[in-house]
Amino acid sequence: MLIRVDPASPLGLADQIAAQVRAAVIDGSLRGGDKLPPARELAAALDVNMHTVLRAYAALRDEGIVDLRRGRGAHVRSDLAEPDRERVALRREVRDLLDRAARIGITPEELVNEIRKALP
């Protein structure tokens, strides 16, 4: 799969890598059971530390998107159903929302209050 990183971005390199894998899972270009690039290859190609890539993969595992197994590498979870995909997409939007709020000086607590206020 294609991965681009921008060292000048305020977003960390691991976050950038994780975000692109997440996006690929959401838009369906990565399907359940697909193998992610071997961390060593991807790290060498992007000229980043291998642990940066592994950190990205570990974050994706914690979100329940990929399976990480020693000796087998990282695979997109094959039991990832459509509702899970939606949830992944929603989480990404929440993250974007948090970023946007932070940029205009709104703390996460204030954001939660904003959301409560928006409830009918």
Next chain:
Amino acid sequence: MTSPRQLLAALVVLQAPVWAAGVGLALRGDVPDPVPTHWDLAGDVDGTLALPVFTVVVLAVVGAATALALGLVAASGRRSALASLGAAGATWLAWLPAALYAATLVASADAARAADVRLPLVTILLATLLPFVAALVVHRLLPSPVWREQPLPAESATLALADGERVAWVGQASSRALLVLGVVLGLGTVPLWFAVWPAALAAGLAAIAVAWVHVVTVRVDDAGVAVSWGPAQWPRVRVGLADIASAEAGDIEPLRWGGWGYRRTTRGRAAVARRGEGLVLTLRDGQRFAATVDRPEPAAELVNALVVRLSRTAR
């Protein structure tokens, strides 16, 4: 026009008849007649030929192959890939009987009867390896195929790269059939081990090699394209970005590229794990490089974008 390198290559080719004839002349009085020409698996002689017949047959084959090799060495001046490859093949064909002939006579020297002659393993290895070395030297000495300047791809509309942006594509292709074949071969070595252990060793190594190459990893980055094998991504073959003219996604038919594994044919080089889609590079020298990989379209697009970026930043 004959270059010094072509003369050197011709000199390598000529070693075959010179040494065969030389060893034949020097040892003709010291070897038994008939001479042994074939050994069974246990190392006992099971075939002999009269020395003059053996000599004439060997020299005829060596002579014909030498003539062919010299002709192709001369033809390689016109920079055809086929002539260089053919010259290397003919060199091997001239060297192999010459080396086996010399090895046989040297092993037979001072033996009273053909049946007493043993062929040491070192001699067999040397006689088998030397022709390959000679062929490789000839191939290296001859000019590489014609350099046809390939047009660069047009600026890609779908994938534009900023100058400093780091971007990479990594993909793999794997073949379950090769893995199964490797495992079957591996199981086959077990009974073989009790019968003929050298064959078991060879089959075991082949099994490991076949199982190992069932995965091909292709990596595209700003250094170019790297293809590697096996779970540890080793060994690795690299194609520098500066050597690439363009890339496309294509269908790879193993038999048209010389088979499975890593192949070198007149069509170009290929890393093949299975039949089907792959990345096909056209190099600046007109040669091609193919690697099987799943969903290669973005990879080809990225290679073309990187080539365009390189030509832009090099200017």
